[in-house]
Amino acid sequence: xxxxxxxxxxxxxxxxxxxxxxxxxxxxxxxxxxxxxxxxxxxxxxxxxxxxxxxxxxxxxxxxxxxxxxxxxxxxxxxxxxxxxxxxxxxxxxxxxxxxxxxxxxxxxxxxxxxxxxxxxxxxxxxxxxxxxxxxxxxxxxxxxxxxxxxxxxxxxxxxxxxxxxxxxxxxxxxxxxxxxxxxxxxxxxxxxxxxxxxxxxxxxxxxxxxxxxxxxxxxxxxxxxxxxxxxxxxxxxxxxxxxxxxxxxxxxxxxxxxxxxxxxxxxxxxxxxxxxxxxxxxxxxxxxxxxxxxxxxxxxxxxxxxxxxxxxxxxxxxxxxxxxxxxxxxxxxxxxxxxxxxxxxxxxxxxxxxxxxxxxxxxxxxxxxxxxxxxxxxxxxxxxxxxxxxxxxxxxxxxxxxxxxxxxxxxxxxxxxxxxxxxxxxxxxxxxxxxxxxxxxxxxxxxxxxxxxxxxxxxxxxxxxxxxxxxxxxxxxxxxxxxxxxxxxxxxxxxxxxxxxxxxxxxxxxxxxxxxxxxxxxxxxxxxxxxxxxxxxxxxxxxxxxxxxxxxxxxxxxxxxxxxxxxxxxxxxxxxxxxxxxxx
Amino acid sequence: xxxxxxxxxxxxxxxxxxxxxxxxxxxxxxxxxxxxxxxxxxxxxxxxxxxxxxxxxxxxxxxxxxxxxxxxxxxxxxxxxxxxxxxxxxxxxxxxxxxxxxxxxxxxxxxxxxxxxxxxxxxxxxxxxxxxxxxxxxxxx
Numbered sequence: 001x002x003x004x005x006x007x008x009x010x011x012x013x014x015x016x017x018x019x020x021x022x023x024x025x026x027x028x029x030x031x032x033x034x035x036x037x038x039x040x041x042x043x044x045x046x047x048x049x050x051x052x053x054x055x056x057x058x059x060x061x062x063x064x065x066x067x068x069x070x071x072x073x074x075x076x077x078x079x080x081x082x083x084x085x086x087x088x089x090x091x092x093x094x095x096x097x098x099x100x101x102x103x104x105x106x107x108x109x110x111x112x113x114x115x116x117x118x119x120x121x122x123x124x125x126x127x128x129x130x131x132x133x134x135x136x137x138x139x140x141x142x143x144x145x146x147x148x149x150x151x152x153x154x155x156x157x158x159x160x161x162x163x164x165x166x167x168x169x170x171x172x173x174x175x176x177x178x179x180x181x182x183x184x185x186x187x188x189x190x191x192x193x194x195x196x197x198x199x200x201x202x203x204x205x206x207x208x209x210x211x212x213x214x215x216x217x218x219x220x221x222x223x224x225x226x227x228x229x230x231x232x233x234x235x236x237x238x239x240x241x242x243x244x245x246x247x248x249x250x251x252x253x254x255x256x257x258x259x260x261x262x263x264x265x266x267x268x269x270x271x272x273x274x275x276x277x278x279x280x281x282x283x284x285x286x287x288x289x290x291x292x293x294x295x296x297x298x299x300x301x302x303x304x305x306x307x308x309x310x311x312x313x314x315x316x317x318x319x320x321x322x323x324x325x326x327x328x329x330x331x332x333x334x335x336x337x338x339x340x341x342x343x344x345x346x347x348x349x350x351x352x353x354x355x356x357x358x359x360x361x362x363x364x365x366x367x368x369x370x371x372x373x374x375x376x377x378x379x380x381x382x383x384x385x386x387x388x389x390x391x392x393x394x395x396x397x398x399x400x401x402x403x404x405x406x407x408x409x410x411x412x413x414x415x416x417x418x419x420x421x422x423x424x425x426x427x428x429x430x431x432x433x434x435x436x437x438x439x440x441x442x443x444x445x446x447x448x449x450x451x452x453x454x455x456x457x458x459x460x461x462x463x464x465x466x467x468x469x470x471x472x473x474x475x476x477x478x479x480x481x482x483x484x485x486x487x488x489x490x491x492x493x494x495x496x497x498x499x500x501x502x503x504x505x506x507x508x509x510x511x512x513x514x515x516x517x518x519x520x521x522x523x524x525x526x527x528x529x530x531x532x533x534x535x536x537x538x539x540x541x542x543x544x545x546x547x548x549x550x551x552x553x554x555x556x557x558x559x560x561x562x563x564x565x566x567x568x569x570x571x572x573x574x575x576x577x578x579x580x581x582x583x584x585x
Numbered sequence: 586x587x588x589x590x591x592x593x594x595x596x597x598x599x600x601x602x603x604x605x606x607x608x609x610x611x612x613x614x615x616x617x618x619x620x621x622x623x624x625x626x627x628x629x630x631x632x633x634x635x636x637x638x639x640x641x642x643x644x645x646x647x648x649x650x651x652x653x654x655x656x657x658x659x660x661x662x663x664x665x666x667x668x669x670x671x672x673x674x675x676x677x678x679x680x681x682x683x684x685x686x687x688x689x690x691x692x693x694x695x696x697x698x699x700x701x702x703x704x705x706x707x708x709x710x711x712x713x714x715x716x717x718x719x720x721x722x723x724x725x726x
Binding site: 160161164165274364399401478484495503507509510581 | 608609616632633634636659660664667689707708710711712
């Protein structure tokens with residue numbers, strides 16, 4: 001496999017070389033380009049050089065977050081290795097650089113999907129219905145940490161965490177309340193859930209059944225991306241091997257039963273938030289993607305059966321052009337990997353569809369209203385980069401969970417970009433910019449380079465096991481912080497342009513009583529269900545986990561009997577054990 | 586503790602950087618750990634998902650001068666005071682304890698009340714944290 005991808009890149013380089021040779025053969029073009037080179041040199045030593053000598057530029061060297069040097073000006077010389085049809089193509093066609101859909105936002109705007117959830121299912125349900133009334137077009141569920149790590153609300157480790165960063169879900173009963181009066185055949189729902197993703201998906205399917213909606217009508221996404229949990233986000237439960245089994249089990253189950261479900265959202269967002277550069281975000285995400293595809297193929301699945309339902313999730317940060325180039329490079333690189341490395345035949349298998357969230361780590365606690373502007377720039381980058389769905393952060397998220405008013409501004413930001421800015425009216429409007437095309441190629445090459453290094457280590461799981469990905473991220477995070485502290489990087493309102501300000505008012509606070517309320521609900525569920533049926537379903541799940549069956553149907557049976565998330569995860573913990581990070585610091 | 590030979594003033598400040606609770610956001614904790622180390626301190630990082638009991642046990646076992654805790658999940662009002670209670674239970678009163686993370690201003694007075702020396706919120710430079718620890722560490726003065 002490693003060899004295949006290398007061959008792919010070698011053949012890519014050869015194609016580019018041949019094109020250059022053609023250019024030379026084609027006389028006139030050659031003359032123009034060499035004229036241009038001479039003219040550029042002349043400009044640099046005269047017009048530009050003289051000015052620089054008298055008025056030095058703001059800094060000696062300009063760089064993006066990934067350390068790629070930014071030139072003073074870009075010309076056709078910077079894009080001469082790019083072949084339009086081979087490297088860019090048309091929207092909806094290989095290699096999808098210009099977008100995965102033929103009409104992009106001219107047909108339908110991106111899905112405006114605000115990540116939300118806090119306290120109890122009742123309160124979150126109220127927020128979802130508010131957001132849908134305000135014109136949001138998809139739901140995105142935030143779960144609290146005990147739910148994400150497979151503990152019920154009454155577990156000792158849940159102390160202080162219940163309902164804090166998301167909604168607490170202990171059993172199907174909570175899930176029924178969460179989606180009360182929300183028709184699951186009409187909305188698409190994204191759930192940020194990883195280690196216990198199969199359990200929450202099963203609960204969603206069970207709620208739909210109760211609403212009379214069959215699984216094939218369901219649309220949505222489970223994040224289900226465990227590798228980045230080990231590397232950057234931290235909500236792991238089981239060791240890598242059984243975790244990968246649960247993931248390939250959901251691929252298989254959904255391709256047969258829930259065909260419109262995105263079975264994984266391979267996430268760079270948290271890698272970026274942990275401190276990675278744009279290039280690292282792209283490289284580590286696609287390396288994780290390669291590992292999932294390989295694991296599913298190794299489990300006997302056909303690549304074109306499951307690959308069309310893979311989806312991705314990236315961050316959008318402040319450096320507008322670097323971000324746009326990153327999104328374009330992501331599509332091109334993934335298309336080539338799927339085609340050349342994995343031999344995918346279906347077009348859908350090669351299309352990198354992605355969700356974007358603006359960068360939480362770019363928000364400042366100081367002068368929080370400035371964050372509205374940062375979010376607008378980042379959202380613009382995501383749209384210019386061709387995202388399929390978008391979450392815009394709220395101005396107060398460096399301080400607390402967002403208030404309803406802040407969420408509204410964040411949603412309105414997307415609507416202004418969509419309906420007033422005009423950027424959605426033509427497809428991939430920055431294509432052909434010398435800078436953006438050159439940067440797209442540079443980012444693609446730098447990411448491919450990282451992927452080659454990770455391949456040489458034996459793939460992403462091994463690179464994580466060895467701590468390579470973690471230490472690369474940490475190094476970037478530290479460098480970024482030191483740049484801020486030395487004043488080399490300006491953050492408005494933090495290390496420059498600061499003011500004395502009053503503490504912000506109206507922050508959202510989760511009532512500490514939520515934990516008691518949730519524990520009481522849990523006790524009620526346990527008292528009213530059929531205990532014998534629960535036990536039987538958990539025993540069956542345990543036996544299946546010890547064997548090789550697909551676990552999703554067993555989980556679904558347990559969920560229908562109101563077995564709790566904690567009980568189901570504990571059953572699996574007994575068989576699989578728990579992941580213990582090796583990295584002593 | 587431990588330095589009965591009166592070498593306290595010569596030894597490096599020992600810091601336990603700790604992540605109580607379930608949240609996995611340790612970018613800040615790791616950046617602070619490295620900055621403290623670069624400032625000449627000895628730093629032990631606990632890793633994720635530590636209970637208050639584990640943190641206090643590690644602090645005593647590692648004989649640290651400072652505990653620096655980070656929480657971004659909102660569980661600080663429960664978990665920070667719990668660490669302070671446990672320290673008091675064990676009769677430890679000479680460890681400087683500081684906290685950081687996404688912590689609303691209005692929560693800070695109560696946290697200081699229970700014995701947290703200071704709370705560092707987003708935007709704090711690591712040099713401020715270093716300076717605060719150097720000036721306030723109890724055992725070396």
